[in-house]
């Protein structure tokens with residue numbers, strides 16, 4: 001059992017092999033990488049002439065959300081337009097093509113937040129497209145929802161219904177108090193069970209192997225052979241993954257993370273993590289990471305920042321932080337004792353500094369006791385980092401994870417009103433962090449099926465290499481070529497490929513097995529239709545995965 005991939009341009013991502021034209025695979029492992037003339041095919045393995053095509057290691061998505069995507073497959077994607085008639089026509093056609101008994105509740109995502117700027121949408125307007133069943137449309141910011149009359153009726157929401165959280169989670173109302181059909185935040189979730197009961201239907205949220213498998217299938221077809229799930233809500237996903245693995249349909253190394261919120265709930269979460277590990281850990285599956293949200297987002301203005309937010313009611317508002325240095329230090333000490341890695345959502349420059357300070361304090365304290373620092377801390381997002389802190393991940397052994405397809409303008413200019421122009425311009429800078437010697441890993445962080453297509457790592461590489469989002473371009477009249485400032489923050493392909501391969505393997509603690517093409521490693525690799533390093537940066541996303549090989553088997557495409 002094996003194969004020879006010959007006449008290839010091989011990027012090994014290994015330190016000691018710089019160039020190779022062949023990879024030999026036997027029994028699922030790599031047994032040779034180099035110049036084929038120096039190797040003899042004694043076993044008579046089949047030889048595939050790749051005609052000069054590119055081979056890279058199997059790719060690694062170091063922060064994504066299989067569970068959330070699998071639970072959103074029943075949502076329907078709207079065309080991306082601010083033309084209200086086009087949106088309504090789409091909804092009307094969809095409802096006609098999918099009658100009520102087939103689709104008892106229609107959930108559409110997303111309409112651009114700017115669609116109804118001066119003229120908020122109403123239930124009557126949506127009724128013109130569908131009125132025989134409940135219908136909800138979510139705006140792109142996910143903070144507003146537009147529903148029809150049937151939905152309000154089935155939720156039993158009337159002018160007499162009080163708002164659950166006035167000012168925040170609420171129904172927009174007309175002058176008589178009648179809900180207009182525009183909802184703020186997830187207010188409908190307070191009433192949705194009534195609706196489900198009345199229509200005798202609930203959304204298909206169970207994480208069945210079929211639904212979860214659809215996510216994994218997409219990843220496999222796009223070269224991903226290992227991934228990190230940044231939030232495991234319960235063990236339903238682990239059961240589904242174990243079942244996929246039993247059926248031979250996983251084709252992926254998987255690491256999952258459980259969430260903790262503070263130092264008090266940490267011991268309980270660690271105990272749960274250990275029990276999940278005992279039950280589900282296998283050759284392909286592990287759960288040995290904890291996830292913490294240290295702050296919010298720049299777009300909503302609740303990230304934790306060093307200098308005050310702009311345009312805030314309080315002049316010295318610096319956002320919100322989940323815990324301060326002392327508590328986070330105690331968390332690291334406990335995780336170090338238990339040998340559990342930590343993955344932290346860090347968006348603003350204050351939470352980045354707090355996380356670095358806490359790692360530094362914990363490492364100092366551990367060194368003083370003669371113990372060793374054995375855990376790995378990964379900071380995800382890191383959208384705004386103070387120049388004075390750029391070198392700290394390297395010094396402290398912190399891995400920095402970045403979601404490459406956000407590098408353009410996926411979130412538009414929404415953060416500007418909170419951060420101001422100067423800080424907005426220096427968001428998403430990772431070259432300084434990498435140049436100081438820290439490991440960068442890359443990811444898709446997709447949370448809904450709407451954006452699943454953006455988790456193609458080559459698409460992410462393209463956006464990070466150009467700072468241009470081909471789907472959501474910035475106005476070219478303001479930003480030349482639609483490129484997000486500063487253009488010197490574009491990432492090199494060397495950095496991108498390393499982050500998607502060997503560095504990702506280090507984050508997942510699998511670098512002894514995967515992440516590079518070296519003798520003795522598992523044969524996970526991708527055959528690409530074009531050379532990643534030779535196409536124009538703006539064409540990287542068009543490269544196809546001709547074949548994806550997992551443990552020596554072709555699991556997508558063909559040779």
Ligand SMILES: [Zn+2]
Nearest residue numbers: 063065230445
């Ligand atoms: Zn995430």
